Amino acid sequence: MSLPEKIRGVLEPFVEDLKSREIISGIGLFGSWSRGEAALGSDVDLLIVENRDFDYERMERIELNNCLIDLVYIPKSWIIYRIPTEVDQKIYELEILFDRDGSLRRAKDLMAKVYWKPERVDIRTESHLVEADVYLSRARLALNRGDYQSVKVNSIRSFRSLMKILLEIGRSVISNSGFIRSLESATKNLGMYPLYENYISSAGLIKLDKSHVKNMLNALLPAWREMISFVKGNPQFLKDAHPKISANINYYMREEFLKGLTARVNGLMEEATPIESAHYIYHTFIEALENYVYFSCLVEGIKFDYVTIISCLMASKKSPREILQGTVDVLGLRDTSAQDAERMLKSLSEAATNIRQKRKDLIARFIG
Secondary structure (H helix, E strand, O other): OOOOHHHHHHHHHHHHHHHOOOOEEEEEEEOHHHHOOOOOOOOEEEEEEEOOOOOOOEEEEEEEOOEEEEEEEEEOHHHHOOOOHHHHHHHHOOEEEEEOOOHHHHHHHHHHHHOOOHHHHHHHHHHHHHHHHHHHHHHHHHHHOOOHHHHHHHHHHHHHHHHHHHHHHOOOOOOOOOHHHHHHHHHHHHOOHHHHHHHHHHOOOOOOOHHHHHHHHHHHHHHHHHHHHHHHHOHHHHHHOOHHHHHHHHHHOOHHHHHHHHHHHHHHHHHOOHHHHHHHHHHHHHHHHHHHHHHHHHHHOOOOOOOOHHHHHHHOOOOOHHHHHHHHHHOOOOOOOHHHHHHHHHHHHHHHHHHHHHHHHHHHHHOO
């Protein structure tokens, strides 16, 4: 196991305990530790294959002896039948720790053969394009409804999905905490660097310094703690949420998650540019916020709308105002005008058209 002695000492008995459970079919280490890129403060990521019937990734964060461990559960059917592209990278970089019947090894061996095949890259990038189109559609609808702040949020999320396509074709790892560095390198290699510049400009990441990142973190922490408190105060509503949403809320709305996020941001401020740190904060926060707003609407008995997520938060009478204030500050939504929203949507649409037209040719040139 490619881990420091301290982490290995924590992980080994935990893995042994998991192995004793009949429901567990396989366990593997993935992420920065398996790639050899981890910093000392990096979380440990474990993929856990279960003999259960569910159709989504379920995440859990635990803390053992000051070691933060992210557990990603997937059903066994995903590795013995048709592997979904969303777990391609995890399986490709997996260091297998336990494999009850050899099925995880067979899945890894298969992924080693097909991961960089043009056909597989085409499938993965197509899924990113579909994701980008979903957010683009939401942004357009939000503009029609006059929710300019949600236009900005959905546009940036769509743009990020488009950038995943360039990372894939540039043979780069898709990592939440290394996204910007990998993207800059990939776009230079692909001759698509103007799209990188367009992305960081649209996301408001140009000319940032450490003080800006610290301000984002200072705005995030009290807002996130209020979200955690709100969820803890209304546990009975979790049973009414979709199982995936409920699992996400249990993952994000814990002090353990916030502790890990804070440590990772502080580490990034030392090892990377402020742009990387700010990008990490932005997208981690919006993922958590989406699940929180869904939950708060459930508590309040009002309809949740992915299109106008910020309006949903504003409309809530029970959600603490500190959460809305923190959201505006962390996501840079203050004074977002109709002109800002239209300009961002235009830039995004042009980028989407550009990538859609060039995607297959880029795959042929750089993968095939």
